[in-house]
Amino acid sequence: MATRKKAKGKARAKRKRPASKATRGRTVRKNRTPKKVAKKAPRRPAPSKKPRPTAKPAGTPLISEQVPKTVKPEPGPALPVSSEQRIGFVTHYYSHLSVVGMQLEPGATLRVGDVIHIRGHTTDFTQRVESLEVNHAPVTEVRPKDDFGLKVIEHAREHDGVFKVRS
Numbered sequence: 001m002a003t004r005k006k007a008k009g010k011a012r013a014k015r016k017r018p019a020s021k022a023t024r025g026r027t028v029r030k031n032r033t034p035k036k037v038a039k040k041a042p043r044r045p046a047p048s049k050k051p052r053p054t055a056k057p058a059g060t061p062l063i064s065e066q067v068p069k070t071v072k073p074e075p076g077p078a079l080p081v082s083s084e085q086r087i088g089f090v091t092h093y094y095s096h097l098s099v100v101g102m103q104l105e106p107g108a109t110l111r112v113g114d115v116i117h118i119r120g121h122t123t124d125f126t127q128r129v130e131s132l133e134v135n136h137a138p139v140t141e142v143r144p145k146d147d148f149g150l151k152v153i154e155h156a157r158e159h160d161g162v163f164k165v166r167s
Contacts, residue, residue: 084117084163093156094149100156104144108164111141115167118152120160127153 087108092101100118104110110129117126131151132139142148 083166085166086161087116087164088144088162090118090120090156090158090160090162092158095155097149098152098155099149100152102148102150102162104142104146106144109141109143110150110164115165117163117165118154118156118160119163120157123154123156123160125154126165 085108086105087110088102088104090100091103093099094101102110110116110132112129112132114129115126116129118124129150132142132148134142134146134148139146139148
């Protein structure tokens with residue numbers, strides 16, 4: 001059976017050889033004359049399609065007399081309430097399992113049944129701890145040195161703070 005040859009790509013253009021040392025310094029560039037640019041007429045604003053009123057009604061206040069409206073800023077992520085204690089932060093989020101890897105701060109413990117609040121730049125939710133695992137084995141309590149996973153109800157991100165809600 002006959003085999004086809006592979007198609008070759010485009011042929012490359014040949015490179016110019018550098019000029020010899022004798023002719024290198026002898027090239028002279030042409031002096032270009034600058035182009036003359038015609039000045040443009042200033043643009044006029046397009047006429048508005050609304051007819052402009054000739055006189056203001058007497059009952060409306062002038063612009064300088066109007067009271068500026070107060071604009072309320074959008075509320076950002078809620079600050080931790082005083083009944084919350086920071087116990088750690090998220091080190092990793094496994095999206096296909098909805099599980100976070102966490103690191104606890106020294107002196108903190110976490111048990112099944114505790115209520116936690118996970119808060120970050122775009123994360124803010126509260127949930128009850130229902131599942132804790134250390135090395136794929138379910139446990140009821142974890143300490144700061146444990147490397148553990150926690151099942152969560154929403155998406156969490158690395159470096160989100162984890163707070164224990166006191167009841």
